[in-house]
Amino acid sequence: MNEKCYTEKTPPEKRRRIVAGGNLKSGKKGFYETHIFQLCGERMAFNETYADALGFPIVEVFNLAPTNWRTEPDYKFKNQTSAIDETGVFDQFGMFLELAKSRGVLGEPKKTFTVFEGVTEYGANPANNMKNLTYDEFTRRRLDAAFAGSVDVMPVV
């Protein structure tokens, strides 16, 4: 994208192109701190995943949101790069990551899922049909079921 909203007065050779990340927001009222944190994380994730393969990282990040279109299309477009890099958001995001690691928030959820399988005959103990599955087991079953075209496990939440 162009670095700035150039007019015809700026010759094409003087227009600077940049690689940017953008996050569209549907809210009309503005951008909030959480949007900046999201962009920070998205930029980090994008660069970690794609920058080597692409040969370039994303540096600049923007929020875009439509505003009131009842008369004519309009939008808000804000460069949040300095908000991330110069106001401590990047550092805070890093701290949140460390906190998350230490609390075990990242990665696979610890939640377990109780499910009933098979058939409980009259007089039998339903507990015999009960199983506790880890998040991974439960997800894998559902994925397998999806590929097979059916779901045969009813979760008890």
Next chain:
Amino acid sequence: MSQTSNIEQQPIEQIGIEPIEPMFIHPEISDRISHITGQKIFRVEIGAGRHYRNEAGATFKSITTFLDSIMPPNRFLQTWRESKIEELGSVDAAREFVTATADFGTALHIAVAEFCRTGRVDWAEFNDWAFMYMTRDMKLSGFCTITNVRSSPSNCRFSRNTGSRRSLTSLSK
């Protein structure tokens, strides 16, 4: 105590897992990242926040789920939620408003992807969405749902109904 049903016919609220794929990747970069974008990725929402899982079974938290779980509670957001409940009259109505706003966000993403892909947006295909968005004052309950979307966003249609955002999962199929 078991239930058998066809996963293709169930809404995401019941299945909790949907395959996802990019709406648009510019041809200039698609070859360079095909080893990544070629992976099957699933969005998993089964009662533990939104996660993404690849075929190998690696699970990743979404950034918003991560931030929600670790950032201090947003007092502004809570105040906004409470005022919305008061304004709309019920928790359900406020939830529907949020869902409808999310629907709009998804529609906007589709329009942008369509524009990037084809250089144009056929507004006849977005007519309900455009009409409703331009003529109402953000009272979006009963907003639009996209149906009949397969691999190409250009096939999408918006229809006014009370479907939830999850109906948009057909986008990624």
